[in-house]
Amino acid sequence: MTSDLNIVALVSIGQHPKSGRARRAEQDARAVELGMRLAGDNVQVLHAGDAAEETLRQYAGMGLKSLRVLQQSPQADAVVALGDYLAEHRADVVLTGVRAESGESSGMAPYLLAEKLGWPLVTRIADIVSIENGEAQILQALPRGQRRAIQVRLPFVASVDMAAQVARQSAFGPGRRAELESLPWVETPDSERAQFKEAPARKRPKRLKKVKATTAAERFKAATAKSQGTGGRIIKDQPPTEQAQAIFDLLLEEGVLR
Amino acid sequence: MSDLIRRDPRAEWIARNRLHPLHAAMTAPAGEVRGPSGLLRKNPHGVGFIGPNGIKRIDRSGGSNAAAGGRRGAAKSAQAVELPLHVVEAPDFYVVTVLDLVGGRLGSHDKDVLGQAHKLVNGLEGNGAVLAVVFGECKEEGFGLAGVDRLLHLEGSEYEGYSPEQRLAALVEVERRFTPRYWLFPDSINGGNELGCRLAARLGERPATQAWQVDTQQTLCRGAGGSSDITRATPRLLLLAEECAEPVDERRHEALAVELDSIAPSLVRIRDCGQVAVDPNAIPLAEAEFILSAGNGIRDWDQFHQAAELLGATEGASRVVVDDGFMPRPRQVGASGTWVTARVYLAVGISGAIQHMQGIGQCDKVVAINLDAGCDMVKRADLSVIGDSQAVLAHLIELAREYRHGAAENAA
Structure with a gap:
């Protein structure tokens, strides 16, 4: 496949659903996998956050030489930083996960980026079949295991579904050796987020079947x-x-x- | 015909027995009687009924009425209960819900969202109306019963298939025209989540996603992939989780159709090239749409596999045939196998052990082919065929082959 493509995969820090330990996020890793299959190790992996975070090396261990990190504090709004970066640096395809595994996890990042850049957004893709003449053939994952073929012009943003190919294993050594390129970036504090109160998830009450009977017979x-x-x-x-x-x-x- | 009033002992007996299946039909309330002056007359002797031992019984619970043995008024009971109609004439504000309408019908998630919309309307001052926006083909009749005050149905070739840009343009037009107090979307993979996020990005709202406890002040929503709860002030745009509120069930609503003047056709940058054929056996059994399931009644396995392939069905199996080694363990449907959610479940030679019936509890339409007309599967099925499965499958294969052939010829 054409290697002069500029593919950017956005990654976040994931969280194991049971142990809560930090890990590479499943969907983001699939996005990296998809990018690597399209462009080899030319894929640029981008993260907005702390470059000292060890978990990022799990993405690098998939066979990347370097990772770019927009240095930010956890309170900053990552979408603003990513949007500014992508507006400055040319990219053809931006791949993200559908929803983050930690934080607010609203799944709004790809939408906000696409809106800001003015690019089309294709949600929940399972695969990119080909990119030719500035046009991409995409397979979108639908409920019940169905697929839909979609055609879209470059550049575009796509969120990668769990139906995409499973990410390759991460190797520890190459991950350690990879370079984490840290770029100092302007921070935009997320003031609305600061007012949210977060607590461990409560169990939701089960819905009971209501019997609206007025008489004993009913x-x-x-x-x-x-x-x-x-x-x-x-x-x-x-x-x-x-x-x-x-x-x-x-x-x-x-x-x-x- | 003589004018003699005859007693009907059986009818009397049914009228006495409130648990008799025919009781409700036989004892309908008598019509009211007016005197010559127009006054409502009550017959004190008509109250109650004569019990088996000749003593008069009066049932105050209203479960059984008098007129035991009489032949009057039996037709009246068939009337369905008419719920009170809720009318909003000139709404002060709107709460807009955008519904998924999977398969053209309201799903439980849609109904929950409508219930939540009414909860929000009740929590605000003034009389508000719930406006439902639906796209594309629609087979639903019961919008009024689900709580829709105003219905905006957008239809046409531009809304067919995957058309997020055109739908978004329509929603932006709705925003301009109605300026809704709240936007509610089902947070589902059937399009509700995507459309809600697109609109939120366009309007610059910060939506609450996976919201499951919402009132006019505060919203509780799931964060961090469902492992934490975020409490926040209720935003204007909400993506609601399943079972966020009770559906409306105590009144009818008008479901008046409204129109939008004109929606500018949006620039289409994402082109839908239609659905792609997928290998049905590659779809996980739990989410397959159409399952052909084999039981102990199958003798010719080649024929069964051929039928599944031609019909485009995912293969399932009962425990017995898996134990006997005819099908692999991952194909087992039922309590110790997979709980399936198929829309159509075709059970061939399965009599329906209770463990199997649990597994297909969520299926919409069940079709059974079986030799035994009294088995549990036939009782559950919407369509049962009593006969030799081998012969029926053979003809089914023939029909499917003709159908495929015809489709291929039409396409060519």
């Missing part, structure tokens, strides 16, 4: 009624051709035959 009925009472159509004593036709008609009506 309550009795609600308590004893079988969940599937009515039963459907039964076709009996008919030739198999007609039986098969009935099933086939239902499949057509439901639109599951493609």
Whole structure:
């Protein structure tokens, strides 16, 4: 594939869902993987935050020579810094995850960047099939394992879904040896975020089935009624051709035959 | 016909027995009686009914009415309960909800969002209306019952398929025209999240995502990939998690159609080239849309695999055939296998052990092919075919082949 492409993958610090330990974020690692398959190790991996963070070396361990870090304090707004950087440096494709694993995790970063740069945004992609003549063929992941083909002109922003190819393993040694290039950057404090109160997630109450019965008979009925009472159509004593036709008609009506 | 009033002992017996399945149908309230002066007359002798031992019983709970054995008024009970209609004539403000409408129908997530919208309307002063925006094809009839006061249905070729830019342009127009107090989106992968985020970025709002406890002051939403709760002041744009509020169920709403004057066609930079055919067996069983499942009744396995391939169905299996080695363990449906969520589940030769029925609890349409008409699977199924599965599958394969062939010819 064309290697003169300028592909930027944005990475964040992930969090293991059970232990809470910092790790490379799953979706961001997939974005890096996708970028490396498109452009080899020419892919530029960008992070806004602290360059001293050891977790970043897990991305570098995937086979990158260097990582660029926009040096910022944790209170700063990363989207502003990334947007400024991308406006200055030419990029053809910007890859991000769908949602961060730590912090506010609102998933707004790709949208805000695309809005700021004025580029199209393709969400939840599974793969970039090809990039030719300034146009990219993309596979988008849909619910229920379906895929949709999409065509978009460069430059664009894309968020990478969990359906994309799993990221390669990270090697410890190359990760240690990779260069973390730290750029001092203007900080924009995130004042709105400072007013948020954060606490460990509470368990959500389960929704209970409400019985709106006014009489004992209705309550009795609600308590004893079988969940599937009515039963459907039964076709009996008919030739198999007609039986098969009935099933086939239902499949057509439901639109599951493609 | 004689004028003799005959007793109907069976009807009397049903009227006495409040747990009888026909009780509600047989004992409908009698129509009101007016005297010559127009006065409402009550017949004290008509109250209650005669019990089996000849003693008069009066049931004050209203569960059973008099007129035991009489033939009057039986038709009236069939009337469905009419919920009170909630009318908003000139709304002071709007709360706009943008609904997913998966498959053209309201889902439970959509209904929860509408319920949340009414909770917010009730929390504010003045009378507000809930405006629902839906895109594309729509088969839903029950918008009024789900709590929609005003309905904006945008349809046309420009909204077909994946068209986020055009939809966003329409929402920006809605913002300009109605200036809603709140924007509510379902935070779902069916498009609600994407559209909400796009609008938030365009309007410069900071949305609350995965919000699950919302009132007019404060919002509680999940952060850090669901591992933390963020408490914040309620923003104007909210992406709501599932089960964020109870759906509306105690009144009807008008669901009046509203129109937008004109929406400027947006520049289309993202072109939708349609859905791509995927290998159905590569889709995880838990999220497959159409499953062909095999049970102990299958003898010809080659035929079964051929049928699955031609129908484009994901293969599933019951525990027995997995234990017998005909299918791999990951294909097992049921309590110790996968809990599936298919829209159509075609069970061939599965009688329906309770563990299996648990696994298909969330399926919409179940079709059974079985020799035994009395088995549990047939009781659950929406369409059951009683007969030899091998013969039915053979004809099904033929039909599918014709269908594919016809489609290929039409395309050529």
